[in-house]
Amino acid sequence: MRRSRLLHVPFWFTYFFLYAPIVVLVMMSFNSGKSAYTYEGFSLKWYGVLAQDKKVMEGLVNTLVVAVGSTVIATVLGTLLAVGLARYTRSKTLDAFALMPAVLPDLVLAIGLLVFYGLVQFTLGLYSVILAHGVFAMAFVAAVVRTRLAGADTSLEEASRDLGAGPVTTFVKVTLPQLAPGIVAGALLAFTLSLDEFVIAFFTIGNLEQTLPIVIYSMIRFGVTPEINALGTILLLVSFTAVIVGQRLTKIGESRAQD
Amino acid sequence: MKPQAAARPVSPVRERRLGAFVFLAPGLVYLVVLMLVPLALVLSNVFFQRGRFGGLVYEFTTENFTRLIDPLYLGVVGDSLKIAAVTTLIALLLGYPTAYLIAQLPPKWKTIALVAIVLPFWTNFIIRVYAWIILLNGQGLINSGLKVFGLDPLELLYTDGAVVTGLLYSYLPLMVLPLYAAIDKLDPQLREASANLGASPLTTFRKVTLPLTVPGVLTGSLFVFVPSFGNFVIPEMLGGGKSIMVGNLIRTEFLKARDWPFGSALATALVVVLVLLLIAQARAARRA
Numbered sequence: 340m341r342r343s344r345l346l347h348v349p350f351w352f353t354y355f356f357l358y359a360p361i362v363v364l365v366m367m368s369f370n371s372g373k374s375a376y377t378y379e380g381f382s383l384k385w386y387g388v389l390a391q392d393k394k395v396m397e398g399l400v401n402t403l404v405v406a407v408g409s410t411v412i413a414t415v416l417g418t419l420l421a422v423g424l425a426r427y428t429r430s431k432t433l434d435a436f437a438l439m440p441a442v443l444p445d446l447v448l449a450i451g452l453l454v455f456y457g458l459v460q461f462t463l464g465l466y467s468v469i470l471a472h473g474v475f476a477m478a479f480v481a482a483v484v485r486t487r488l489a490g491a492d493t494s495l496e497e498a499s500r501d502l503g504a505g506p507v508t509t510f511v512k513v514t515l516p517q518l519a520p521g522i523v524a525g526a527l528l529a530f531t532l533s534l535d536e537f538v539i540a541f542f543t544i545g546n547l548e549q550t551l552p553i554v555i556y557s558m559i560r561f562g563v564t565p566e567i568n569a570l571g572t573i574l575l576l577v578s579f580t581a582v583i584v585g586q587r588l589t590k591i592g593e594s595r596a597q598d
Numbered sequence: 599m600k601p602q603a604a605a606r607p608v609s610p611v612r613e614r615r616l617g618a619f620v621f622l623a624p625g626l627v628y629l630v631v632l633m634l635v636p637l638a639l640v641l642s643n644v645f646f647q648r649g650r651f652g653g654l655v656y657e658f659t660t661e662n663f664t665r666l667i668d669p670l671y672l673g674v675v676g677d678s679l680k681i682a683a684v685t686t687l688i689a690l691l692l693g694y695p696t697a698y699l700i701a702q703l704p705p706k707w708k709t710i711a712l713v714a715i716v717l718p719f720w721t722n723f724i725i726r727v728y729a730w731i732i733l734l735n736g737q738g739l740i741n742s743g744l745k746v747f748g749l750d751p752l753e754l755l756y757t758d759g760a761v762v763t764g765l766l767y768s769y770l771p772l773m774v775l776p777l778y779a780a781i782d783k784l785d786p787q788l789r790e791a792s793a794n795l796g797a798s799p800l801t802t803f804r805k806v807t808l809p810l811t812v813p814g815v816l817t818g819s820l821f822v823f824v825p826s827f828g829n830f831v832i833p834e835m836l837g838g839g840k841s842i843m844v845g846n847l848i849r850t851e852f853l854k855a856r857d858w859p860f861g862s863a864l865a866t867a868l869v870v871v872l873v874l875l876l877i878a879q880a881r882a883a884r885r886a
Contacts, residue, residue, distance in 0.1 A: 349695040353770065356692070357718045360729035360767065363739055367732060376737040416625040423621025427614065437625065440633055444828035444872065446845055447865050450852050451636025454643065454862075474632050477625060506613060535722050537831060542852070555724045559835065563731060571725035578720045586713065 361575065368568035375563045385569040395570060398554035404465055405540070405550055406533040409472035413529040416473070417480025418522050422514065424481070425488040440478040448474065449542035456543065463545025471543045472533045479532060480525035487521030520588065527585045531578060643862035654858060662863040671847070675867060678843040681758060681833075682826040685765040689773040689822045690815065692766075697777035697814075698807075701784075712778065719771040727835050730764050731755065734836070756838030764832040765822075772821035780814025781807070812886035816879050823875065828868055844868055 368386075372379030389395060420437055440448065452471050461467055495517070499509040515522075537552040544550065549557070551574075558567055644662050647655045665671065700711045718726065733739050734754040741751040754760060784807065792802040808815075830845030837843075844864060851861030 346695040346699055349692050350699045353692050353696040353774070354714065356767065357715070357770070360726070360733055361718060361721075363732060364725070364729040374737070375732050376735060376739070377742070412628075416628055419621045420625030423618060423625070427618035427621055433622070433626070436629065440629065442824070443633070443637075444824065444868060446828050446830060446848060447640065447869055448633065448636065450848065450861060450865055451640045452632065453852065454639045454858065455632070455636040458639065470632060474629065477628065481625070506617065531720060535720075537724055552722060552724045555722070555728070556831075559724070559728055559731070563728075563735070567725075567728060568732075571722065571728065574722045574725055578722070579717060582713070582717060582720045 364568055365572045365575065367565055368572040370565045370568075373564070375565050375568055385565040386573075388566050389569045389573075392566065394549070394554055395551070398549050398551040401465060401548055402534055402551040405468050405472060406530050408465075408469035409476050409533045410526055410530045412469070412473035413476030413480045414522060414526040417477040417525060417529070418484050418518065420477065421481040421484035421488060422510075422518075425485060437481050438478055440475040441482065443475075445475075445536075445538040449539045452539070453542045463543060464548055465544070467543045467545070468540050468550065471539050472536060475536075475539075476529035476532055479528050480522075483525035483528060484518055484521045487518055491517050523588055524585060527581065527588070531581055535578075640862045640865055643859050644866055646859050648857045648859050659859075662859050665860060666863050666867060671864070674842055674847055675844055675871075678827055678845070679871075681761055681765070681843060682823050685762050685769070685826045686773075686819050686823045688762070688766055689770050690819060693770060693773035693777050693818060694815070697774050697781050700774075700778055701782040712775075715771050715774050718767075723768065724831070726768060727764050727832055730760065730767065730836055734760050734763070755836065756840055758837065758840075760836040761833050761843075764836040765826045765829060768832065769822045769825055772825075773818040776817040776821065777811065777814045780811040780817075784810055809886070813883050816883050816886070820875065820879050824872055827871065 367375050367378065369381050369383065370378050371382030371384065424434055424437060448471070452467070452474075455461075456463060456467050491514075496509055496513050499513045500506075504512070535552065536550075537556065540550045541553055541556070544553065555567060555570065558564075643654060645658055645660070647657050647659050647661070649655050696715075700708060700715075703711055731738075735741070736751055736753070736755070738754070740754060744751060788806050788810070789802055792806045793799070797805065827843075828845050829843060830849045833843045833846055834849075844867070848861050848864045848868070851857045851864065855861075
């Protein structure tokens with residue numbers, strides 16, 4: 340028994356380590372003083388400052404545009420790729436290739452794309468970031484949809500074909516609905532990853548525009564204020580909600596699949 | 599009216615070929631153009647000279663390689679390896695007991711404990727690093743706490759320790775998850791049998807639990823080591839100018855010094871190290 344008690348120390352330390360910075364970050368966002376270090380009293384004023392901050396709002400809009408754009412690309416191409424890999428080939432090399440963007444260091448992909456865009460003279464901006472985010476987001480969508488395909492029942496598709504439905508009808512009416520929870524989970528994953536992504540966006544966006552993570556990064560370089568804490572708190576809230584909704588969605592999908 | 603497909607049946611072979619094309623081609627073409635070609639460009643850049651104002655001059659040179667083995671740069675690669683290795687080791691020491699205890703929890707608590715591990719991982723990366731600036735700063739919470747006890751403030755921010763802390767904070771969940779998956783799969787009867795045969799808990803761990811969870815240890819270590827080794831944001835934000843890692847060098851060569859060929863050489867070195875690690879991991883996993 341003593342031994343397992345001893346294990347509790349690193350266990351609780353892990354959770355303390357993971358959440359203490361978040362608690363401090365949120366607490367300091369309600370600071371009435373100017374400092375992000377010393378708490379002077381409760382106030383919501385930094386949320387007001389944040390709402391007035393043009394750069395932050397622009398960054399937010401840009402981030403959403405990039406996330407929506409890359410999620411659409413990643414969801415369509417990733418789903419097709421997953422079905423193709425599961426049904427039309429047994430090549431392990433193609434499998435590994437489709438997963439490669441997920442394991443490739445972001446920095447290497449970022450500089451590669453910077454060189455590539457320079458070579459083909461593609462103007463850097465939101466479009467170049469959308470295309471860049473599409474690369475790794477697609478790999479994640481394909482991976483998620485594939486796990487769902489592995490559990491899918493092919494007899495339904497065969498029955499659809501036997502009853503005279505064409506390949507397109509079968510895909511749209513039988514395969515897609517079966518995959519829907521996986522596709523939604525994959526799209527959600529792609530969206531969250533893009534919202535957060537810093538390194539690739541930093542290299543491929545050029546000088547004229549900024550996504551939110553880049554805005555935060557440059558704010559921090561100019562100095563630490565509770566405004567950043569307020570922004571961080573809102574972002575925490577958004578991603579926590581997304582994770583919990585995602586968790587629920589996959590659960591609903593699983594219980595439906597079991598029925 | 600019958601649909602056209604039914605009126606003129608397509609042979610199964612042709613339909614399979616068409617299907618393979620429709621499903622596989624768009625994604626694969628996308629990956630070739632926007633991943634494989636850029637990677638190939640980085641690798642081929644290594645052999646060219648830098649342009650005077652950035653960009654490339656297409657004249658063959660091996661200068662970038664000779665610069666790479668300059669002790670100055672090799673030292674940076676060595677430092678990066680060291681920082682990533684220390685981070686991975688601490689992640690393992692914290693992550694293993696955590697994953698072990700999560701696996702013993704009742705199912706309902708298991709889910710909650712796991713979600714609580716991943717939750718911080720899904721929040722904004724820059725914000726997570728920023729949180730540590732607030733904690734570690736000279737006037738930050740930790741130093742304020744020390745002052746209350748009449749202790750002298752410590753220099754915490756802009757040290758290697760701060761960089762390791764930030765990396766650990768960012769990638770610890772990636773260690774816990776594969777470890778949990780490996781430990782949770784273990785048959786508890788194996789441990790009971792070992793105990794019944796007279797082995798002490800420590801011996802059981804050493805001879806039964808640990809060997810069976812080696813694949814999890816390897817995967818988790820790789821998941822922490824890879825993003826730590828190539829990182830440039832954390833060493834920059836928490837390490838200040840003092841702690842330079844390969845990632846920082848690559849970033850400087852590309853965005854400030856505008857020496858793309860040498861930046862590419864550094865990136866190639868990064869990829870080579872990671873590929874060697876992947877091969878070593880696959881070998882070790884096969885042996886386990």
